[in-house]
Amino acid sequence: MNDMRLAERTVDTQGKPIKFSCRDVQVYYGDKHAIKDVNVDLEDKTVTAFIGPSGCGKSTFLRCLNRMNDTIDIARIEGKMILDGEDIYDRRVDPVQLRARVGMVFEKPNPFPKSIYDNVAYGPRIHGLSRNKAELDGIVEKALRGAALWNEVKDRLNETGTGLSGGQQQRLCIARAVATSPEVLLMDEPCSALDPIATSQVEELIDQLREEFSVVIVTHSMQQAARVSQKTAFFHLGNLVEYGTTDDIFTNPQDPRTESYISGKIG
Amino acid sequence: MTDAVSAGPRRVGAQGATRKSLLVADARTRRRNAAETRFKAYGIVAIAIAMLALVFLLFTIVRDGSGAFRQTFIDVPVTIDAAIVDPKGNRDQKDMAGVLTMSYGSMLEKSLETWVAQNNVQIEGLGKADYASFYSSQARATLRDMVLENPEIIGTTINVPALASSRVDGMFKGRVTAESAEIDARTSLAQFRLAEAMEEKGALTTRFNWDFVTQPDASDNRAEAAGLGVAIIGSAYMMLIVLVLALPIGVAASIYLEEFAPKNRLTDIIEVNISNLAAVPSIVFGILGLAAFINFMGLPRSAPIVGGLVLTLMTLPTIIISTRAALKAVPPSIRDAALGVGASKMQTVFHHVLPLAMPGVLTGTIIGLAQALGETAPLLLIGMVAFVTAYPSAPPEGLFEPASALPVQVYNWTQRADSAFFERASGAIIVLLAFLFAMNLVAIILRRRFERRW
Amino acid sequence: MSPFWIMVTILALALVGYILGRRRAGSSAAGDIRKLHSRPTYYGWNTAIWTALPSLLLLLVWVLAQPLIVDRAVNGNIPDSAVSDSQTRGQIMSEVQGTAFELGRAVNEGIVSQSEARALSLDDAATTEKLAAAGIEITPSAPVLEAAKDYRAFNLNASRALTGAALVLALAGLAWSLSQIKPGYRARNIVESFVRGFLILCSLLAIATTVGIVLSLVFESIRFFQLYPWQDFFFGTEWTPSFGGGSKLGMLPLLWGTLYISLIALLFAVPIGLFAAIYMSEYATPRVRGFVKPVIEVLAGIPTIVYGLFALVTVGPLIRDWIAAPAGFGNSASSVMTAGLVMGIMLIPFVSSLSDDIINAVPQSLRDGSLGLGSTPSETVRNVILPAALPGIVGAILLAASRAIGETMIVVLGAGAMARISGNPFDAMTTITVKIVGQLTGDNDFASPETLVAFALGLTLFVMTLALNIVALVIVRKYREQYE
Incomplete structure (x- = not known):
């Protein structure tokens, strides 16, 4: 099945440095081989979209990037994932430190049952990013501004985060992730639980986040991938089928499977 | 969207502009990981404490109680003296029944004296009283019953194992030592030495003791003869009542609440009531039993029927809660299918839903029964602590006759003056735990065997 | 016939x-x-x-x-x-x-x-x-x-x-x-109405039981308060019943003993039960959990009389000989400490399995959210899971407290029969339940205040536990609904 894998072609990196470099990544859930031989280079300050039919392994691969799969007992990962020259699966790496640099936003908004302020301040507090209250206030404000939420919540920072609307909750979760000033931001179908208006707000936000972070977003919506991403990777049955600039993938797919997916024949 | 990502320095706070390597844990991470390890250790310690407590508890019960299953017997030939047991010499049952148990005691003493003389055992200070208290007072009654039943043994010398007193028995179980024997009013150093000599010559043996499980309770100075027979029957009767009443009532109530009850205030009240009853202290149920069943309805005290009724009321919430869970686990598609072919709601429930829920119902019932079997406090209040030595007759009359119960018997024995009864109490707990273990095993097997995943 | x-x-x-x-x-x-x-x-x-x-x-x-x-x-x-x-x-x-x-x-x-x-x-x-x-x-x-x-x-x-x-x-x-x-x-309809009637009757039995409990407690308590002033019962500090008359039946020493023992039991059981539950739900592998959870639950299946005997024969003398006597705290094997400790052991599985359920009800997405930000599992537990589960855990602790207050056999055998108010946990003290048993076992004269006081004690106990149970059940129910 080797020929079925990545369609070889040169990808225009537009001169941006590589942030994450993955080589021969395999993921097993118990006996199930969930990710097969994935090689991919993710660029800094770029939105990369992972697309593919459900169960294709795109979320699994995303969760490998900040070792969230460590929390699943039966998951086993092989291969190398190099973040800025360091393998994140090296034995010396503490996943706690890694996750401070590679933040994550989940499918369902999951604000903690605490105040809005405490939600955003949670990361900076546990990682000790501030020396005093004033500095923490600054971080929280900056993160909330970064998540385009500041104007909506600045007067009720002490209200509980679960009281916000769905779109606000998801932006709060993004703010929470941004507050630890990560380098990479992983987003696992961040809009699937949101209504269209909230979705467009979050998409707009993702576009802005690209100025500061490398963003990797898993989405089941091709339109969304086309709207927000510069690079797109198509996964199918655990294989990375095709990877390239979003324009290329959508207008000129090389692999027949990609084409079928894009044109809606499989999914 | 008026917010914009503000420009400016990317890194905020202490970490500054440079990233540290992932391969080296910084001081803060090390500190956090140490806290993590400590926290995890607390959890392990907590689990260890809980498990150690369990092991220690079971260990002490087995250590203290296993002795109750072994008993010391005196294997010395006894001559059944016709002059004593049948003074008129006519072998007439009536006349022989007139001979007091006391006289049989003297025969036993004499046999022991003879044995001592024959075996040339020399013990300083060995007196008549030591011979007398060597035997359990149960031994002479047993001998008397034996003679009355088989008059042909009169005049012969027979070898019957006779029950030794609890002090002599204690010498072989480490309860009585030479030091303690010297200061104990109910034994003596001489008796201790005699027991040692007899054991050496094989005239004293300790063997497995079925009587502990079958015989009734015995009075204060006969710890060695006390058994669990009446208590086991009493507990069995109560379990029978609980099973016969609580299972159908519990299942009926659950079916109504789960399948038929409209969502209204009354249903709500019933549900809250059931959860509350499950948490009402058991002793309160005892007060209910005393006031309602004994004082108001005039049922007899100490009777299994009252105990059974009280335990039924206590067990019902448990059974209802587990039955409802079992009914809830049957998927609605089954109900729809039966209703769809024209079965009535009642037929649907009784023909389809209930049979499918039955393993869960039975598991819950057994667990409820096990709880009821171990319950003590309410039974104390309805008079089951009474000293009962007569076996109750077969049901239904037996349900109204005085009986004891296993856990109450344990309590009863802890209240006796003689510490020899503590061994009996622990032994009774071993029996109780064995029953509970067996019941839970059945429940687990039922669950494993019939568990269904939808 | x-x-x-x-x-x-x-x-x-x-x-x-x-x-x-x-x-x-x-x-x-x-x-x-x-x-x-x-x-x-x-x-x-x-x-x-x-x-x-x-x-x-x-x-x-x-x-x-x-x-x-x-x-x-x-x-x-x-x-x-x-x-x-x-x-x-x-x-x-x-x-x-x-x-x-x-x-x-x-x-x-x-x-x-x-x-x-x-x-x-x-x-x-x-x-x-x-x-x-x-x-x-x-x-x-x-x-x-x-x-x-x-x-x-x-x-x-x-x-x-x-x-x-x-x-x-x-x-x-x-x-x-x-x-x-x-x-x-229409035979089927008639039979089914009868069956339905029977089903309703059976479910009403729960209410009948509660009504029966309340009536039997209240009637006899009223008779007691006709014979003995209620102020002296509720606020009396002396408990000296004598069947010859002139009894002092003040409840406070019994209440004190009850609360003191329950407090010690909870101080022992809550941390252990909670940490055990946290470990089992957050750290333990399925294999460890599959072994440890049933073993701890065995503790819950052991009848209280067994714990009582354990207190009387083993724990009491141990505490007296190794702690109380050498330190000069007293010479009694039955003590608040003995009963409290053993009751604590009994409550461990109660606290741990309730907390385990509650912690497991906290959605996984909250754990992911916290771990995804780079917090350690213990930080996740302390900062996210416990605050989220707090109402449920408080409910569990209240239920455990209600259990401790109503527990009888452990205190009958482990706490002693001395009614007194003292701060020394190595003193023998007594509880409401012990005195209910004491006043109602044996031959009773249902016209004397010394017997009837047991019903007033029972009523007090019932009201206390009922209040705790209702508050706890409401809290737990609310909590469950929040995550359903």
């Missing part, structure tokens, strides 16, 4: 009714059961129910009412002259019942004939001798003997009347329901 045999007869009749009903349904449809409204079984059941139910109800009511009515009638026949200072009416009545019982036994064993028993008088030397020879001693005063004979006569007549009435009713039900059977008769 005794009620038991009446019941058996009625049930036999019901069986006959079942068979006849089925058969009649079949014949009414001329053998073609498709013409029937319901399946033949339902006609059988219908007849059986009409046969058994009314007569069994009559039997039940009669059996419950008969002693009350007979007692009253006999009581009315006892002349006032027979009541003296040394013997109350109640005592005479129990003597009457005893005598009647012995007489009945004599008749049953064939020692005297029914007519001899009826004619028995104290001058009748021949019969009394016959009775004495059989080991039945009847030595009452003349009025008691007369009353006893009355009592027997009443009961005999009553049970004859009952037999007749019950059987007639059963047969009438049988005949009537058979006469109703026609092909169009």
Whole structure:
């Protein structure tokens, strides 16, 4: 099945440095081989979209990037994932430190049952990013501004985060992730639980986040991938089928499977 | 969207502009990981404490109680003296029944004296009283019953194992030592030495003791003869009542609440009531039993029927809660299918839903029964602590006759003056735990065997 | 016939009714059961129910009412002259019942004939001798003997009347329901309404139990407060009951002991149970969890009497010999510490399995959110899971507290019987439950405050635990709904 894998072609990196470099990544859930031989280079300050039919392994691969799969007992990962020259699966790496640099936003908004302020301040507090209250206030404000939420919540920072609307909750979760000033931001179908208006707000936000972070977003919506991403990777049955600039993938797919997916024949 | 990502320095706070390597844990991470390890250790310690407590508890019960299953017997030939047991010499049952148990005691003493003389055992200070208290007072009654039943043994010398007193028995179980024997009013150093000599010559043996499980309770100075027979029957009767009443009532109530009850205030009240009853202290149920069943309805005290009724009321919430869970686990598609072919709601429930829920119902019932079997406090209040030595007759009359119960018997024995009864109490707990273990095993097997995943 | 045999007869009749009903349904449809409204079984059941139910109800009511009515009638026949200072009416009545019982036994064993028993008088030397020879001693005063004979006569007549009435009713039900059977008769609907009625009745039993508990506690407590001032009970600091009179029945020392022991038990059980639950739900591998969880739950299955004996025989002496005595805190094996510690062990599985459920109900997405930000599992537990689970855990602790307050056997055997208010945990103290057991075991005189106080204590206990339970259940329910 080797020929079925990545369609070889040169990808225009537009001169941006590589942030994450993955080589021969395999993921097993118990006996199930969930990710097969994935090689991919993710660029800094770029939105990369992972697309593919459900169960294709795109979320699994995303969760490998900040070792969230460590929390699943039966998951086993092989291969190398190099973040800025360091393998994140090296034995010396503490996943706690890694996750401070590679933040994550989940499918369902999951604000903690605490105040809005405490939600955003949670990361900076546990990682000790501030020396005093004033500095923490600054971080929280900056993160909330970064998540385009500041104007909506600045007067009720002490209200509980679960009281916000769905779109606000998801932006709060993004703010929470941004507050630890990560380098990479992983987003696992961040809009699937949101209504269209909230979705467009979050998409707009993702576009802005690209100025500061490398963003990797898993989405089941091709339109969304086309709207927000510069690079797109198509996964199918655990294989990375095709990877390239979003324009290329959508207008000129090389692999027949990609084409079928894009044109809606499989999914 | 008026917010914009503000420009400016990317890194905020202490970490500054440079990233540290992932391969080296910084001081803060090390500190956090140490806290993590400590926290995890607390959890392990907590689990260890809980498990150690369990092991220690079971260990002490087995250590203290296993002795109750072994008993010391005196294997010395006894001559059944016709002059004593049948003074008129006519072998007439009536006349022989007139001979007091006391006289049989003297025969036993004499046999022991003879044995001592024959075996040339020399013990300083060995007196008549030591011979007398060597035997359990149960031994002479047993001998008397034996003679009355088989008059042909009169005049012969027979070898019957006779029950030794609890002090002599204690010498072989480490309860009585030479030091303690010297200061104990109910034994003596001489008796201790005699027991040692007899054991050496094989005239004293300790063997497995079925009587502990079958015989009734015995009075204060006969710890060695006390058994669990009446208590086991009493507990069995109560379990029978609980099973016969609580299972159908519990299942009926659950079916109504789960399948038929409209969502209204009354249903709500019933549900809250059931959860509350499950948490009402058991002793309160005892007060209910005393006031309602004994004082108001005039049922007899100490009777299994009252105990059974009280335990039924206590067990019902448990059974209802587990039955409802079992009914809830049957998927609605089954109900729809039966209703769809024209079965009535009642037929649907009784023909389809209930049979499918039955393993869960039975598991819950057994667990409820096990709880009821171990319950003590309410039974104390309805008079089951009474000293009962007569076996109750077969049901239904037996349900109204005085009986004891296993856990109450344990309590009863802890209240006796003689510490020899503590061994009996622990032994009774071993029996109780064995029953509970067996019941839970059945429940687990039922669950494993019939568990269904939808 | 005794009620038991009446019941058996009625049930036999019901069986006959079942068979006849089925058969009649079949014949009414001329053998073609498709013409029937319901399946033949339902006609059988219908007849059986009409046969058994009314007569069994009559039997039940009669059996419950008969002693009350007979007692009253006999009581009315006892002349006032027979009541003296040394013997109350109640005592005479129990003597009457005893005598009647012995007489009945004599008749049953064939020692005297029914007519001899009826004619028995104290001058009748021949019969009394016959009775004495059989080991039945009847030595009452003349009025008691007369009353006893009355009592027997009443009961005999009553049970004859009952037999007749019950059987007639059963047969009438049988005949009537058979006469109703026609092909169009909706037997199934009728049977199902009866079953439904039975189901409702069974679920109402829960309410009846609660009502029974409340009534039995409240009535006797009112009688107690008529004999003993309530202020002295609730605010008295001295507990010295004496059946000769002049008792001091202040509840506070008992309440103190109860709360002190419960506090120690909770201080022991809550951290251990909570940490065990956290470890099992957040750290343990499925294998470890599959082993540890059932083992800890064994602790919950052990009857409290076992813990009581453990406290009495093992833990008490250990604490006395290794801690209390060397440190000079006291010399008592039974102590607040002993009972509290052992009760704590008992509560561990209670706290841990409830907390385990509650912690597991916290959605995984919150854990992911926290871990995804780079917090360690323990930080996740402390900062996210515990705050989210807090209401549920508080509910669990309240339930555990209610259990501790109502626990009886451990304190009966482990805490001692000394009613006192002291701060030293190595002192023997006593609790409400211990005193309920103490005042109600053995022979009771239900007219003395020393016995009746147990009901007031029971009421206090019931109210305390009920309040805790309701608050806890409401909290836990709310909590569950939040994450459902």
